[in-house]
Amino acid sequence: MLYFIAILFVTALISVPLCRWLPKNGGWFLALAPAALFVYLCDALASFPQGVSGQTLPWFPGLHISLAFRLDGLSLLFALLISGIGFLVALYIMAYMSGNARQGLFYAYHFFFMGSMIGVVTADDLLLLFVFWELTSVSSFLLIGFHHERAEARRAALQSILVTGLGGLALLAGVLMLGLRCGTFRISEILLGANHQAFTVPILAAFLLAAFTKSAQFPFHFWLPNAMEAPTPASAYLHSSTMVKAGLYLLARFQPIGADSPVWFWSLFLAGACTALLGAVLALRQTVFKRLLAFSTVSALGLLTLQLSVPHPLAAAAFAALLVAHAFYKGALFLVAGAVDHAVHETDLRRLAGLYRLSPFLVGAAALAAASLAGIPGLLNFTAKEFLYDFWGRAGSLFVPATLILMIVSALYTVAALLILRPFFAARAEDAGVPLTFHSLDARLWVGPVVLGAAGLLFGIFPQRLLQPLVSAVCSAMLLTDEPVHLEAWPGWNLQLALSLAAVAVGVLLFVWRAWRPLRKARLALAVETFGDRAYDGALRGLFRVAHGSTRILQHGYLRLYLLVILLATVVLVGVPLTAAVSHLHLELSLKSVRIEEAFSALLVVLGIMGTVHSPSRLAAIISLGVVGYGIATLFLLFGAPDLSMTQFVVETLTVVLLVLAFRHLPEYDLKSRLAVRMRDVLLCSALGCVMAALVILANSFQLHPKISSYFMQNSALLAHGRNVVNVIIVDFRALDTLGEITVLATAGLGAWALLKLRPRKKEATR
Amino acid sequence: MTLILALVVGGLYAAGLYMMLRRSLIKILLGLALLSHGANLLIFTAGGLTRTHAPLLPSEGALTLAQSADPLPQALILTAIVISFAVLVFALALFRKTYETAQSDDVDLVKTEDEES
Numbered sequence: 001m002l003y004f005i006a007i008l009f010v011t012a013l014i015s016v017p018l019c020r021w022l023p024k025n026g027g028w029f030l031a032l033a034p035a036a037l038f039v040y041l042c043d044a045l046a047s048f049p050q051g052v053s054g055q056t057l058p059w060f061p062g063l064h065i066s067l068a069f070r071l072d073g074l075s076l077l078f079a080l081l082i083s084g085i086g087f088l089v090a091l092y093i094m095a096y097m098s099g100n101a102r103q104g105l106f107y108a109y110h111f112f113f114m115g116s117m118i119g120v121v122t123a124d125d126l127l128l129l130f131v132f133w134e135l136t137s138v139s140s141f142l143l144i145g146f147h148h149e150r151a152e153a154r155r156a157a158l159q160s161i162l163v164t165g166l167g168g169l170a171l172l173a174g175v176l177m178l179g180l181r182c183g184t185f186r187i188s189e190i191l192l193g194a195n196h197q198a199f200t201v202p203i204l205a206a207f208l209l210a211a212f213t214k215s216a217q218f219p220f221h222f223w224l225p226n227a228m229e230a231p232t233p234a235s236a237y238l239h240s241s242t243m244v245k246a247g248l249y250l251l252a253r254f255q256p257i258g259a260d261s262p263v264w265f266w267s268l269f270l271a272g273a274c275t276a277l278l279g280a281v282l283a284l285r286q287t288v289f290k291r292l293l294a295f296s297t298v299s300a301l302g303l304l305t306l307q308l309s310v311p312h313p314l315a316a317a318a319f320a321a322l323l324v325a326h327a328f329y330k331g332a333l334f335l336v337a338g339a340v341d342h343a344v345h346e347t348d349l350r351r352l353a354g355l356y357r358l359s360p361f362l363v364g365a366a367a368l369a370a371a372s373l374a375g376i377p378g379l380l381n382f383t384a385k386e387f388l389y390d391f392w393g394r395a396g397s398l399f400v401p402a403t404l405i406l407m408i409v410s411a412l413y414t415v416a417a418l419l420i421l422r423p424f425f426a427a428r429a430e431d432a433g434v435p436l437t438f439h440s441l442d443a444r445l446w447v448g449p450v451v452l453g454a455a456g457l458l459f460g461i462f463p464q465r466l467l468q469p470l471v472s473a474v475c476s477a478m479l480l481t482d483e484p485v486h487l488e489a490w491p492g493w494n495l496q497l498a499l500s501l502a503a504v505a506v507g508v509l510l511f512v513w514r515a516w517r518p519l520r521k522a523r524l525a526l527a528v529e530t531f532g533d534r535a536y537d538g539a540l541r542g543l544f545r546v547a548h549g550s551t552r553i554l555q556h557g558y559l560r561l562y563l564l565v566i567l568l569a570t571v572v573l574v575g576v577p578l579t580a581a582v583s584h585l586h587l588e589l590s591l592k593s594v595r596i597e598e599a600f601s602a603l604l605v606v607l608g609i610m611g612t613v614h615s616p617s618r619l620a621a622i623i624s625l626g627v628v629g630y631g632i633a634t635l636f637l638l639f640g641a642p643d644l645s646m647t648q649f650v651v652e653t654l655t656v657v658l659l660v661l662a663f664r665h666l667p668e669y670d671l672k673s674r675l676a677v678r679m680r681d682v683l684l685c686s687a688l689g690c691v692m693a694a695l696v697i698l699a700n701s702f703q704l705h706p707k708i709s710s711y712f713m714q715n716s717a718l719l720a721h722g723r724n725v726v727n728v729i730i731v732d733f734r735a736l737d738t739l740g741e742i743t744v745l746a747t748a749g750l751g752a753w754a755l756l757k758l759r760p761r762k763k764e765a766t767r
Numbered sequence: 768m769t770l771i772l773a774l775v776v777g778g779l780y781a782a783g784l785y786m787m788l789r790r791s792l793i794k795i796l797l798g799l800a801l802l803s804h805g806a807n808l809l810i811f812t813a814g815g816l817t818r819t820h821a822p823l824l825p826s827e828g829a830l831t832l833a834q835s836a837d838p839l840p841q842a843l844i845l846t847a848i849v850i851s852f853a854v855l856v857f858a859l860a861l862f863r864k865t866y867e868t869a870q871s872d873d874v875d876l877v878k879t880e881d882e883e884s
Contacts, residue, residue, distance in 0.1 A: 640836030689781030748853035752860035
């Protein structure tokens with residue numbers, strides 16, 4: 001798998017230069033990559049039970065993270081859809097974006113996304129899964145915001161990456177918790193270990209948040225319809241078969257260990273049901289072709305989530321069938337929408353009419369896909385729905401609510417299908433505005449929809465042949481059993497069929513009566529459509545307000561207040577443990593060993609300090625500072641450091657001279673702070689002084705490591721031929737340090753010179 | 768003696784920080800100087816005080832660590848003295864320029880906000 005992902009990424013890299021070189025036909029070569037992958041996957045499916053293949057390469061061996069890939073039934077289903085539809089979309093882009101200078105870039109994003117998506121569904125390492133998951137978010141951001149010159153596209157792209165990014169963060173948290181809890185990050189090991197206690201509620205919540213944001217489940221459904229700002233091929237690809245299905249993949253993958261918790265069932269059932277109903281109802285309010293499809297996609301995702309709430313072979317089979325059916329009909333419809341837009345330059349369903357003139361193939365594809373959407377017998381979606389009815393029919397008390405949801409959603413889908421089909425066959429538009437102009441339709445624009453529509457038909461007629469292997473593969477992966485599942489194209493006259501047909505009939509009636517006033521009023525009364533969007537805006541505004549507020553409080557710009565915080569933190573965090581440590585020390589408090597000259601030097605320093613702090617005049621303060629320096633220099637001399645002492649004397653003298661020279665230009669010394677403020681500072685600084693004193697005492701009381709200085713003592717004369725060890729250390733053993741020091745000195749000198757000598761030009765100075 | 772020097776270090780830190788908390792530019796500068804003295808003396812004292820020889824090897828024979836002061840802290844402090852001098856000089860130039868430009872040595876009056884809200 002790694003090789004295929006690498007090939008897809010390489011394809012993404014070469015697509016820009018290739019499309020510049022072959023602006024018309026470059027897409028043919030680029031489409032080879034997904035085609036090859038699709039063929040490889042079909043081959044893997046044919047040999048399936050043996051087809052579970054894995055591949056592991058070390059990545060960060062020290063952290064036990066590896067590039068582990070595994071292709072089991074579930075991965076296979078998703079990867080087939082990703083590569084197959086990806087191939088068709090790649091052909092479609094060629095015609096859709098022809099003449100666009102940024103075609104190559106679009107291809108690059110497309111393949112980048114495809115590679116990431118394949119990575120998500122085949123990764124066998126939790127962290128690898130997370131990495132690819134984030135890559136899909138990033139690449140979909142690029143695809144949705146492709147027309148970045150439009151503000152709406154930028155907003156939609158940002159919204160999608162913020163919402164899915166939130167889920168990504170949750171996924172990271174969940175993945176880390178799960179991996180640490182199970183002791184391994186290998187997904188297959190976690191699943192086979194089947195540790196049913198592995199999914200604690202926090203882990204479950206993190207995974208659900210990730211899946212729900214990615215798959216646009218209520219209440220995160222709002223980003224998907226907005227993402228219709230993307231160019232149509234991207235919408236078709238992202239929202240029919242790939243990006244939004246990643247969340248479903250995650251749920252399906254971890255169902256074996258997650259579904260034991262009642263939280264799993266209730267959250268999936270409720271979120272799925274809400275999303276399915278909400279999406280289906282809101283879809284009917286839409287007039288723009290793509291937005292209608294987007295809301296019906298939200299609804300279908302809800303149904304699929306609902307299907308994952310219970311681990312059962314029939315539920316898994318229904319999930320797989322519905323997933324494939326949805327990918328086929330929704331992919332076809334999105335591509336049809338793009339083709340219509342490309343040929344007529346009109347996206348409002350109410351203004352479209354007479355589309356049968358475009359191309360018989362396009363009309364046929366649209367009809368097949370819409371029939372599948374409506375659930376007409378003979379098409380794949382019908383077969384999938386039979387499964388759903390069949391499964392929920394055995395679910396006991398859940399039968400009534402689940403069946404009701406299914407019927408309502410199916411009826412609304414029928415209305416949606418008729419709304420979509422009407423412009424193809426009606427001669428006159430509902431809302432005739434500007435007369436439509438028909439442009440010729442490139443064959444590559446209808447090939448994709450025709451293939452997908454026909455696939456829906458073939459799979460629906462021959463489910464045993466075509467769908468059976470896929471469904472069994474998925475069941476074996478999701479339930480870890482090999483229980484065979486039987487599929488029938490025509491189930492015979494039974495309750496499920498009656499329910500299906502009743503739903504279709506209700507849908508047709510609703511469509512016919514759609515102009516009926518109470519129905520229209522009810523449709524218009526639903527203001528929930530923008531609810532999610534408004535909540536998102538509010539949350540974003542709130543976030544900015546919090547950021548502004550906290551920045552204003554934390555970054556106030558007063559140096560001394562920053563210092564105060566640091567001081568306080570040091571006193572508390574260092575001082576408290578230090579006090580505890582020092583109180584255990586046996587301190588020798590005798591002053592007998594103190595010599596008179598030492599005591600005098602220390603006193604000199606203390607007096608200097610007091611003078612510096614207290615002095616009312618700046619000259620006295622500077623001289624006091626000099627006294628401090630001379631006192632310290634004397635101390636150095638007394639304790640065996642003549643080099644230090646000499647340097648200190650020189651530097652101190654220089655400092656005093658410089659300060660006195662410079663202070664001629666500085667103002668008088670005065671007290672600026674109030675007494676209370678000064679008292680507060682005195683208290684805090686005294687506390688810190690005590691902490692530092694304690695630190696020195698503690699440092700003297702024990703030794704952690706043997707001193708390395710003996711090395712310098714022994715080798716100074718031997719290796720460096722110098723007898724002043726301090727000097728040898730500076731110019732030889734630690735010469736690089738000294739070089740740094742010299743550089744600092746030179747830089748500071750240059751800086752000071754520049755500050756004092758360089759004047760702004762006259763013009764700027766007078767400004 | 769260690770105890771006395773420890774207290775001196777504490778005093779240097781306290782005084783240096785107190786001065787750095789003032790609003791006057793000059794006092795901040797003097798505080799900076801006191802603080803670097805404190806840091807130097809901290810390293811010196813923490814490295815162990817000894818009244819024996821300086822780490823100067825005799826022209827013949829060797830000198831062990833037990834017989835002399837520790838050379839390593841001294842080398843570090845030597846570097847630190849020079850660097851703090853450089854910092855002081857630069858700060859002095861900077862503060863003088865600030866005073867010239869802002870006509871005030873009160874940091875609260877000099878303060879500007881990057882972002883005008």
